[in-house]
Amino acid sequence: MFTLTHATIDDLTALVDLEKSIFHYDIISPRQMRYLLNSKTALVIKAELGNLLVGYMIILRRCRSRILRIYSLGVRQDARKLGVGRQLLTVAEQYLQETGCEILSLEVQAQNSAAQLFYLAAGFVILGTKEGFYTDGSSALVMRKQIPIMEPV
Numbered sequence: 346m347f348t349l350t351h352a353t354i355d356d357l358t359a360l361v362d363l364e365k366s367i368f369h370y371d372i373i374s375p376r377q378m379r380y381l382l383n384s385k386t387a388l389v390i391k392a393e394l395g396n397l398l399v400g401y402m403i404i405l406r407r408c409r410s411r412i413l414r415i416y417s418l419g420v421r422q423d424a425r426k427l428g429v430g431r432q433l434l435t436v437a438e439q440y441l442q443e444t445g446c447e448i449l450s451l452e453v454q455a456q457n458s459a460a461q462l463f464y465l466a467a468g469f470v471i472l473g474t475k476e477g478f479y480t481d482g483s484s485a486l487v488m489r490k491q492i493p494i495m496e497p498v
């Protein structure tokens with residue numbers, strides 16, 4: 346069974362390697378990853394199977410915003426369809442509640458239908474398109490999920 350925990354600077358190389366093996370565009374550089382791992386406004390969660398890094402999620406939080414942005418989320422090719430991605434989104438929703446935010450937002454490449462189906466299955470909706478969003482000129486769909494804040498009873 347896989348475990349989900351906060352990533353630390355010790356995970357830098359493994360995270361960059363995994364990111365490179367998953368994405369072929371707008372790859373997070375080692376420098377950016379280091380910055381994110383040290384940032385107070387970024388949450389980096391890793392999923393491991395034993396000692397093997399199988400997935401990760403990076404969430405960005407802006408000051409005074411009700412929106413958390415899923416900046417990157419990926420699962421190793423041979424660990425897909427096992428529920429790792431869904432568990433990462435559960436952590437994102439927990440973090441949403443903890444921070445008093447209401448909306449999870451993300452961009453996904455317009456041609457990436459597998460990821461879109463993944464997010465739709467998790468209750469996200471498509472909000473619009475950002476033309477030429479990625480450095481290779483491809484467009485992004487903006488997807489969001491709104492979860493009302495739970496007031497204490």
Ligand SMILES: CC(C)(COP(=O)(O)OP(=O)(O)OC[C@H]1O[C@@H](n2cnc3c(N)ncnc32)[C@H](O)[C@@H]1OP(=O)(O)O)[C@@H](O)C(=O)NCCC(=O)NCCS
Nearest residue numbers: 418419420425426427428429430431453459460462463466
């Ligand atoms: C998208 C991605 C994160 C899904 O991760 P995963 O761990 O394989 O997903 P899960 O096993 O948790 O799947 C949860 C649900 O999402 C949907 N889903 C996941 N992958 C799917 C696919 N390839 N096609 C259609 N639906 C899919 C299914 O409804 C699935 O539920 P089910 O298994 O009960 O049918 C993974 O395929 C990935 O890393 N892709 C490359 C990176 C990427 O595109 N990231 C998103 C960019 S923003």
